[in-house]
Amino acid sequence: MDSRTIEILDKLEKTQDEFWNISHQTGNFINMLIKLMKAKNVLELGTSNGYSGLWIADALKTTNGKLTTIEFWEKRQCLAREYFEYCGFSDIVNFKTGQAYDIIKTEIKEMFDLVFIDANKQEYLSFFEVVHPLLNKGGVILADNIISHAKKVEPFVNAISNHKEYQVQILDLPDGLLMAYKV
Numbered sequence: 001m002d003s004r005t006i007e008i009l010d011k012l013e014k015t016q017d018e019f020w021n022i023s024h025q026t027g028n029f030i031n032m033l034i035k036l037m038k039a040k041n042v043l044e045l046g047t048s049n050g051y052s053g054l055w056i057a058d059a060l061k062t063t064n065g066k067l068t069t070i071e072f073w074e075k076r077q078c079l080a081r082e083y084f085e086y087c088g089f090s091d092i093v094n095f096k097t098g099q100a101y102d103i104i105k106t107e108i109k110e111m112f113d114l115v116f117i118d119a120n121k122q123e124y125l126s127f128f129e130v131v132h133p134l135l136n137k138g139g140v141i142l143a144d145n146i147i148s149h150a151k152k153v154e155p156f157v158n159a160i161s162n163h164k165e166y167q168v169q170i171l172d173l174p175d176g177l178l179m180a181y182k183v
């Protein structure tokens with residue numbers, strides 16, 4: 001990992017509660033998974049200040065991939081843009097500002113190898129419905145806060161666990177990370 005990326009990740013770990021970032025362990029796991037899968041095209045729902053996106057972009061540098069990340073809170077996404085630029089990731093990241101569901105439904109036509117869901121917990125089920133057709137076979141959906149927000153994400157967890165096209169496991173990382181493999 002580049003020294004600038006380490007510097008910014010360390011810095012952002014001091015304000016993780018304020019920006020609702022994923023844990024360091026979750027970021028490290030996602031980074032390794034992208035490299036293992038050799039994922040080329042990743043979609044993130046919930047950019048915040050870019051902490052998780054930096055873990056993702058760092059892995060995508062090694063796979064020659066690209067990231068599309070969606071956030072409706074402009075001020076937060078502006079911070080993310082600055083950090084991505086400082087770390088040299090601007091050329092591989094496509095920022096979209098607005099409601100994730102609407103943007104995916106109306107603007108996004110490409111297919112993805114990995115989708116990371118980390119926006120409004122009550123919308124996880126509708127996010128799943130809209131990203132499912134955009135996920136390649138052999139692709140992975142990751143969703144954070146499965147244990148910390150168990151009640152809110154229950155409809156999503158039930159739907160994806162009972163879906164015949166997905167093999168699902170909830171990983172005991174901080175807050176709980178759901179991993180679903182599209183068979």
Ligand SMILES: C[S@@+](CC[C@H](N)C(=O)[O-])C[C@H]1O[C@@H](n2cnc3c(N)ncnc32)[C@H](O)[C@@H]1O
Nearest residue numbers: 020021022046048051052071072099100119120
């Ligand atoms: C948990 S934080 C994301 C943290 C980020 N993934 C990280 O770990 O650095 C969720 C973010 O999603 C945004 N958000 C929530 N619901 C959204 C929606 N429906 N569309 C777009 N952004 C949304 C919030 O403004 C917030 O910044």
